[in-house]
Amino acid sequence: MSRSEPSSSAQHGRTGRPRSAEADRAILEATRAALVELGWGKLTLGDVAARAGVAKTTLYRRWNGKSALVVDAVAALFDERLELPDRGSLRADVEGVIQQFAALLERPETKTALMAVVSEATRDEALRGRIRSAVVDRQKRLVIMGRERAQARGELPPDADGEDGRAAAAHHVDLIYDVIAGAVVHRTLVSGERVDAGWAREFTTLLLAGLTSAP
Amino acid sequence: MSRSEPSSSAQHGRTGRPRSAEADRAILEATRAALVELGWGKLTLGDVAARAGVAKTTLYRRWNGKSALVVDAVAALFDERLELPDRGSLRADVEGVIQQFAALLERPETKTALMAVVSEATRDEALRGRIRSAVVDRQKRLVIMGRERAQARGELPPDADGEDGRAAAAHHVDLIYDVIAGAVVHRTLVSGERVDAGWAREFTTLLLAGLTSAP
Amino acid sequence: MSRSEPSSSAQHGRTGRPRSAEADRAILEATRAALVELGWGKLTLGDVAARAGVAKTTLYRRWNGKSALVVDAVAALFDERLELPDRGSLRADVEGVIQQFAALLERPETKTALMAVVSEATRDEALRGRIRSAVVDRQKRLVIMGRERAQARGELPPDADGEDGRAAAAHHVDLIYDVIAGAVVHRTLVSGERVDAGWAREFTTLLLAGLTSAP
Amino acid sequence: MSRSEPSSSAQHGRTGRPRSAEADRAILEATRAALVELGWGKLTLGDVAARAGVAKTTLYRRWNGKSALVVDAVAALFDERLELPDRGSLRADVEGVIQQFAALLERPETKTALMAVVSEATRDEALRGRIRSAVVDRQKRLVIMGRERAQARGELPPDADGEDGRAAAAHHVDLIYDVIAGAVVHRTLVSGERVDAGWAREFTTLLLAGLTSAP
DNA sequence: CTGTAATCGAGACGGTACGTCGAGTCTTTGA
DNA sequence: TCAAAGACTCGACGTACCGTCTCGATTACAG
Numbered sequence: 001m002s003r004s005e006p007s008s009s010a011q012h013g014r015t016g017r018p019r020s021a022e023a024d025r026a027i028l029e030a031t032r033a034a035l036v037e038l039g040w041g042k043l044t045l046g047d048v049a050a051r052a053g054v055a056k057t058t059l060y061r062r063w064n065g066k067s068a069l070v071v072d073a074v075a076a077l078f079d080e081r082l083e084l085p086d087r088g089s090l091r092a093d094v095e096g097v098i099q100q101f102a103a104l105l106e107r108p109e110t111k112t113a114l115m116a117v118v119s120e121a122t123r124d125e126a127l128r129g130r131i132r133s134a135v136v137d138r139q140k141r142l143v144i145m146g147r148e149r150a151q152a153r154g155e156l157p158p159d160a161d162g163e164d165g166r167a168a169a170a171h172h173v174d175l176i177y178d179v180i181a182g183a184v185v186h187r188t189l190v191s192g193e194r195v196d197a198g199w200a201r202e203f204t205t206l207l208l209a210g211l212t213s214a215p
Numbered sequence: 216m217s218r219s220e221p222s223s224s225a226q227h228g229r230t231g232r233p234r235s236a237e238a239d240r241a242i243l244e245a246t247r248a249a250l251v252e253l254g255w256g257k258l259t260l261g262d263v264a265a266r267a268g269v270a271k272t273t274l275y276r277r278w279n280g281k282s283a284l285v286v287d288a289v290a291a292l293f294d295e296r297l298e299l300p301d302r303g304s305l306r307a308d309v310e311g312v313i314q315q316f317a318a319l320l321e322r323p324e325t326k327t328a329l330m331a332v333v334s335e336a337t338r339d340e341a342l343r344g345r346i347r348s349a350v351v352d353r354q355k356r357l358v359i360m361g362r363e364r365a366q367a368r369g370e371l372p373p374d375a376d377g378e379d380g381r382a383a384a385a386h387h388v389d390l391i392y393d394v395i396a397g398a399v400v401h402r403t404l405v406s407g408e409r410v411d412a413g414w415a416r417e418f419t420t421l422l423l424a425g426l427t428s429a430p
Numbered sequence: 431m432s433r434s435e436p437s438s439s440a441q442h443g444r445t446g447r448p449r450s451a452e453a454d455r456a457i458l459e460a461t462r463a464a465l466v467e468l469g470w471g472k473l474t475l476g477d478v479a480a481r482a483g484v485a486k487t488t489l490y491r492r493w494n495g496k497s498a499l500v501v502d503a504v505a506a507l508f509d510e511r512l513e514l515p516d517r518g519s520l521r522a523d524v525e526g527v528i529q530q531f532a533a534l535l536e537r538p539e540t541k542t543a544l545m546a547v548v549s550e551a552t553r554d555e556a557l558r559g560r561i562r563s564a565v566v567d568r569q570k571r572l573v574i575m576g577r578e579r580a581q582a583r584g585e586l587p588p589d590a591d592g593e594d595g596r597a598a599a600a601h602h603v604d605l606i607y608d609v610i611a612g613a614v615v616h617r618t619l620v621s622g623e624r625v626d627a628g629w630a631r632e633f634t635t636l637l638l639a640g641l642t643s644a645p
Numbered sequence: 646m647s648r649s650e651p652s653s654s655a656q657h658g659r660t661g662r663p664r665s666a667e668a669d670r671a672i673l674e675a676t677r678a679a680l681v682e683l684g685w686g687k688l689t690l691g692d693v694a695a696r697a698g699v700a701k702t703t704l705y706r707r708w709n710g711k712s713a714l715v716v717d718a719v720a721a722l723f724d725e726r727l728e729l730p731d732r733g734s735l736r737a738d739v740e741g742v743i744q745q746f747a748a749l750l751e752r753p754e755t756k757t758a759l760m761a762v763v764s765e766a767t768r769d770e771a772l773r774g775r776i777r778s779a780v781v782d783r784q785k786r787l788v789i790m791g792r793e794r795a796q797a798r799g800e801l802p803p804d805a806d807g808e809d810g811r812a813a814a815a816h817h818v819d820l821i822y823d824v825i826a827g828a829v830v831h832r833t834l835v836s837g838e839r840v841d842a843g844w845a846r847e848f849t850t851l852l853l854a855g856l857t858s859a860p
Numbered sequence: 861c862t863g864t865a866a867t868c869g870a871g872a873c874g875g876t877a878c879g880t881c882g883a884g885t886c887t888t889t890g891a
Numbered sequence: 892t893c894a895a896a897g898a899c900t901c902g903a904c905g906t907a908c909c910g911t912c913t914c915g916a917t918t919a920c921a922g
Contacts, residue, residue: 469767469768470764471764471765471768541767542764542767542768543764544764545760545761545763545764545767546760546761546764548760548834548835549684549685549686549757549758549759549760549761549764549834550684550685550686551834551837552684552753552756552757552760552834553684553686553757558837561835562837566835566836601847604836604838605844605847605848605851607836608828608831608832608835608836609824609827609828609848609851611827611831611835612824612826612827612828612829612830612831612832612835613823613824613827613828614827615827615830615831615835616823616826616827616830616831617823617827619763619764619767620763620776620781620823620826620827620830621781621819621822621823622766622773622777623819629820632816632820633820633824635855636820636824636852636855636856637851637855638855639854639855639858640850640851640852640853640854640855641851643854643858
């Protein structure tokens with residue numbers, strides 16, 4: 001799913017030496033380490049290969065460039081880190097989401113990598129898709145989940161029925177997601193300020209007023 | 216202020232041949248053109264120099280790398296394009312700001328460049344400062360102005376007096392700025408969707424509810 | 431022996447793609463052609479690489495600069511062109527050697543290159559060694575051979591026996607070599623006159639009188 | 646005579662600020678110093694100008710390139726150093742000439758510069774002329790003088806009368822000059838050995854036998 | 861004493877080449 | 892067939908000098 005040749009099962013003939021699974025792990029690990037040390041701009045595939053104890057050939061056989069590799073490398077972090085325990089109220093859940101986004105963005109490997117691949121993606125449709133599935137969709141899932149819980153609690157009105165209702169709901173989720181993720185990203189990376197508990201609370205207050213007042 | 220040697224006033228002696236102002240103009244223009252055609256990733260300083268009819272040396276004498284040059288090149292757009300005519304109401308002003316940010320971000324030169332330099336800036340304090348003064352401050356000015364107008368109209372409560380009041384106001388501006396700019400940037404560049412009139416209206420509705428309910 | 435990494439035998443591991451022998455040939459050939467067309471001063475390694483159909487990197491991987499490359503390029507000529515057929519008498523052999531040196535020095539590639547690398551060598555011990563083995567030794571071999579033949583014919587007295595004898599012989603060879611090669615080089619390159627048959631004869635007369643009178 | 650614009654007398658109008666004679670001196674001095682430190686290859690005109698406390702412009706106004714400047718700079722040495730006191734015999738005079746040539750060539754500035762400009766001169770007629778008048782003719786004068794003295798002493802036969810005689814004499818001088826200068830240059834720069842008293846004596850012996858036996 | 865005309869320093873200018881580096885590809889030997 | 896090693900082509904990098912140019916500031920001699 002994340003490889004240039006979807007390594008899922010042995011697509012490529014069944015003879016010959018099989019690909020080392022260990023190599024995959026080592027490469028992604030090395031990529032993250034290199035990202036932390038050098039940042040996106042100075043990261044080189046030759047260096048990653050050397051750190052992973054792997055030949056450059058091996059690396060290119062599995063990914064087709066710096067961007068693809070880095071997306072996969074940071075995608076792994078999104079898998080591990082994003083979950084949303086029920087904190088009992090909409091406000092608590094929103095603050096939780098904000099904190100999780102912020103925690104992820106304050107890790108040095110994501111901080112430097114995320115905007116870089118987003119930038120690359122402005123000219124690369126395939127990369128855009130990869131980012132969507134590896135990053136955006138996983139984050140958006142949290143928004144969806146939090147919204148459903150709030151509706152179940154009665155903190156937010158339920159979705160309208162029918163096709164239009166579903167579309168409006170999706171629309172609403174997109175808006176909320178862009179506002180939350182955007183504000184956190186912007187504060188962290190552009191304004192260059194930390195997302196602390198105080199800011200999270202103020203932002204949540206602003207947001208909840210908006211969400212609960214007008215439908 | 217925007218050069219590697221802040222050319223503001225004649226810092227570098229008064230003797231010797233003076234730097235060509237025409238060259239500056241041509242270089243920034245060429246940089247924007249190259250950004251549109253090639254995008255950040257493929258943009259090379261050699262190519263920019265060639266387009267500007269200027270030697271590479273001249274370019275390196277004034278800026279110290281791709282990032283710094285590109286920041287200055289897009290900063291010029293922020294100068295030209297950002298203004299806030301009084302549209303008569305807070306809602307209209309907010310929608311106006313959103314549309315302006317979005318229009319700027321949908322230009323191909325900013326779309327490809329902005330996140331790239333933000334990414335570079337995560338490892339470069341000087342670059343961060345340059346972005347702040349060339350981009351962030353110019354944008355934030357609009358937020359401040361819009362807020363003051365709304366206070367004058369009575370749409371928003373006035374700032375509290377004294378030192379604490381000023382600090383709280385600045386704090387508030389920062390929050391609003393990150394929310395607006397962040398949401399627009401995220402929708403445009405990460406989610407990859409257009410900011411149309413409908414979205415601008417919905418987002419404004421969300422935001423105004425937040426701004427006007429709880430102080 | 432002539433490379434920066436003495437490629438003689440597989441010094442650099444046995445794995446990996448081996449260096450292309452064809453590239454070597456093409457580079458030296460291109461170097462000579464460029465020397466003829468442009469002369470030492472205008473010769474650039476980038477141009478040589480282009481002529482040879484080879485990347486600059488390849489060239490720098492094998493030689494460490496213009497001088498080293500040029501020495502190897504002209505050394506090949508010294509290999510091909512210097513031989514000493516037995517012409518039956520010392521006089522004839524000496525004239526033969528002189529003509530061969532002169533013919534080599536009048537080729538445009540050697541004419542422009544030789545003094546240039548000698549000049550560089552005044553500040554570069556490694557280059558000096560390279561010149562010695564690639565040029566000087568090959569020329570000196572001819573002097574040694576001619577001298578032995580003359581001794582065999584009885585035109586010159588035999589070497590004295592023992593350690594001292596061998597040292598004196600080597601000494602003598604060095605002197606003769608410097609006189610012959612020096613006179614030819616100086617006439618050709620410094621005085622800028624041709625070495626024609628007449629000059630060769632007169633010089634030989636002068637030399638033979640010196641060689642045969644006082645031992 | 647040695648300048649690009651033969652500064653001999655005021656060719657260039659008589660008004661305007663006159664050229665600084667001090668600058669000339671300082672530049673030539675700086676050139677020699679730079680030659681000693683850096684050698685021909687690393688010597689740059691910018692550096693010379695800086696050492697001389699002079700603008701690059703000044704330098705280019707008087708000479709038209711590295712080669713011309715260096716020829717003039719070393720030519721001054723030839724003026725000071727070459728003279729031939731009468732040592733009473735042909736042998737002594739020849740050894741004297743050899744030692745003088747050798748002493749000149751062992752100075753680091755001439756060692757590195759001489760062959761370099763000779764190499765440049767292979768492609769530059771004007772430079773060749775400049776070398777001839779600044780170097781070759783001055784050295785050859787010594788050979789001529791020594792030969793005349795020897796003829797006066799009766800150690801060498803007098804020149805034949807008439808046009809042919811003069812031509813033959815000039816011819817002879819040229820041959821001797823190339824042999825002496827060539828041997829010394831070659832030993833010093835190519836073979837890389839010192840010219841000590843022993844070598845000078847042996848070479849003289851060889852040469853005198855040749856000069857005195859056959860006419 | 862006042863132009864006029866060439867010099868001087870400084871340093872920016874358009875160029876050309878440098879030698880290095882990274883991206884990807886290709887070609888070996890060995891598992 | 893894949894893996895490691897490393898040579899390959901290509902293209903950009905940022906720097907160094909080149910030789911020219913434009914400045915403002917000095918000199919000298921001519922009127």
